Amino acid sequence: MKILLLGKNGQVGWELQRSLAPLGEVLALDRHSTQVCGDLSRPDDLMQTVRQYRPDVIVNAAAHTAVDQAESEPELAHLLNATAPAALAKAAQQWGALLVHYSTDYVFNGEGQLPWQETDATAPLNVYGHTKREGELAIASSGCQHLIFRTSWVYARRGANFAKTMLRLARERERLTVIDDQFGAPTGAELIADVSAQALRQLFALPAAQREPHTGLFHLVAAGQTSWHGYASHVIETAQRLRPESAWRVKEVAPVSSSAFVTAAKRPHNSRLATARLEASFGLRMPPWQDGVERMLAEIVSPSEGY
Numbered sequence: 001m002k003i004l005l006l007g008k009n010g011q012v013g014w015e016l017q018r019s020l021a022p023l024g025e026v027l028a029l030d031r032h033s034t035q036v037c038g039d040l041s042r043p044d045d046l047m048q049t050v051r052q053y054r055p056d057v058i059v060n061a062a063a064h065t066a067v068d069q070a071e072s073e074p075e076l077a078h079l080l081n082a083t084a085p086a087a088l089a090k091a092a093q094q095w096g097a098l099l100v101h102y103s104t105d106y107v108f109n110g111e112g113q114l115p116w117q118e119t120d121a122t123a124p125l126n127v128y129g130h131t132k133r134e135g136e137l138a139i140a141s142s143g144c145q146h147l148i149f150r151t152s153w154v155y156a157r158r159g160a161n162f163a164k165t166m167l168r169l170a171r172e173r174e175r176l177t178v179i180d181d182q183f184g185a186p187t188g189a190e191l192i193a194d195v196s197a198q199a200l201r202q203l204f205a206l207p208a209a210q211r212e213p214h215t216g217l218f219h220l221v222a223a224g225q226t227s228w229h230g231y232a233s234h235v236i237e238t239a240q241r242l243r244p245e246s247a248w249r250v251k252e253v254a255p256v257s258s259s260a261f262v263t264a265a266k267r268p269h270n271s272r273l274a275t276a277r278l279e280a281s282f283g284l285r286m287p288p289w290q291d292g293v294e295r296m297l298a299e300i301v302s303p304s305e306g307y
Contacts, residue, residue, distance in 0.1 A: 001204060004055035004097075005029065006038050006046075006088075007062025011156035012102060015193035016061055023200060027053055031062070038062075040080045043087035050091035057200060058092050059100040060085060063132070067106070068264040070127040081131035086138035093144035098203070098215075100196060105152035105184060105221075107133040110268020113183075115225075117274050118150075118217045126265035136217070145211065147199060149192065149220040149278075152271045153231075156189035157296050162228070163235045164300065170236050170250040180229035180255035184271030185221040188292035195220055199282050214281045219273035222289035229255045231293075238294055242301045 001024030007013035008028035020026050029038025029049070036052060037045035040062050050058065064070055064080040085101055092099040106129035107122040124130045139146050155161040163186075169176055203211050226234070233253050240248055258267065275286050 001025070001057065001200075002053065002055045003027070003057045003059060004050065004053055005059045005061065006040070007060065008038075010061055011154055011159060011161075011189040012192050013061035014158050015156065015189045016059060016196065019193040019197035020059065020200075023197060023204075024056075027055070040084035041076075043079075043084045046084060047087050047091040050088070050095060050097065054095060055097050056204075057098045057100060058088055059196070060088055061102060063102070064128070067126065067128045067267075070131070071264040074127045074131070077127050077131045078134065081128070082134035082138060085135035086142070089139040089142035089144045089146065092146070093142050097144070098200075099139060099144050099146040100200070101135065101139055101146065101148045102192070103136050103148055103150045104129065104132050105150060105271040105273055106268060107136065107150065108268055108270070110182075110270045112270055113272075114270075115272035115274035116219070116270070118219060118277055125268055128265060140217070145215050147196075147215055148217045149196065150217070150273060151187050151192055151220045152184045152273060153186045153221075154189055154192065155186055155293070155296065157299055158189075162186075162231065163293065163296065166232045166235045167239055167301070170239070170248055171246070172249060174249050175252045175254060176232065176250055177254045177256045177260060178229040178232040179258050179261065180227045181257050182267055182269050182271065183225050183227050185223065185225055185273070185289045186231055186293055187221045187289065188296065191222060191287070191292055192220055195278070195282075195284065198284065202282055218278040218281070219275050220278055221273045221275060221286070222292060223275070223286040224288045224290070225272050226289065227255075229253065234290060235293065235297065238297050239301045242297060
């Protein structure tokens with residue numbers, strides 16, 4: 001199997017380099033790659049990359065993910081999140097490749113309390129959500145065989161993330177305030193990458209004519225739900241248990257509403273995603289969100305890491 005991976009140095013892309021390696025030959029690119037184009041801002045050149053490499057699978061882990069910044073640069077967000085995926089889908093359709101693409105809970109308006117199904121109507125609240133939904137629609141209408149995985153609250157050991165921010169603040173301040181009216185499931189990049197690889201492994205074990213029921217749109221998040229406040233509290237309590245001798249200053253993690261933090265982009269309150277279709281299609285059971293968070297904390301809460 002030949003796999004073209006875009007966005008190799010992002011949170012999910014970094015983990016995909018590991019999880020996809022056993023499946024075959026992986027050409028991993030980012031926007032700085034020089035031999036061939038891996039830059040989403042150059043969709044025509046991306047199509048040329050596909051024509052040159054002739055992959056069996058295109059995995060697009062790149063995107064414009066700066067949610068607030070997208071409000072002030074909608075054209076760039078549209079280029080990276082809609083135009084480029086459309087070009088990749090066209091190339092995949094022309095050359096018979098399968099396209100794997102990642103989307104977001106932000107395609108929904110965040111109303112209600114029930115987990116969103118893949119069939120529920122979308123109504124994005126911000127530019128980021130609108131452009132990601134346009135990317136989904138472009139792929140679906142292209143005629144290419146595809147997997148679109150919507151996920152939410154993504155974190156990874158590599159780079160900055162919400163948990164690391166909470167750990168830093170817990171050493172600097174006695175009182176933290178964290179939003180308690182937005183709900184979702186913290187989902188590790190490692191989990192997303194492993195599920196993606198497992199889905200591809202199962203699909204390519206089937207004759208091409210039998211893959212259709214196992215393609216399309218899926219929700220991919222860890223099991224369970226929490227608020228940002230619940231997430232922060234769990235992170236801090238776990239870290240204090242792992243390193244009780246550390247200089248923790250925090251004495252209170254106070255819940256506040258979203259209105260306490262003014263942001264350029266409006267966030268959905270309900271980011272719960274139902275994963276029944278994913279689990280049934282690929283015979284999976286999504287682990288509780290706490291499992292991945294605690295494993296990450298066990299790795300980063302150490303004197304050498306500085307947390």
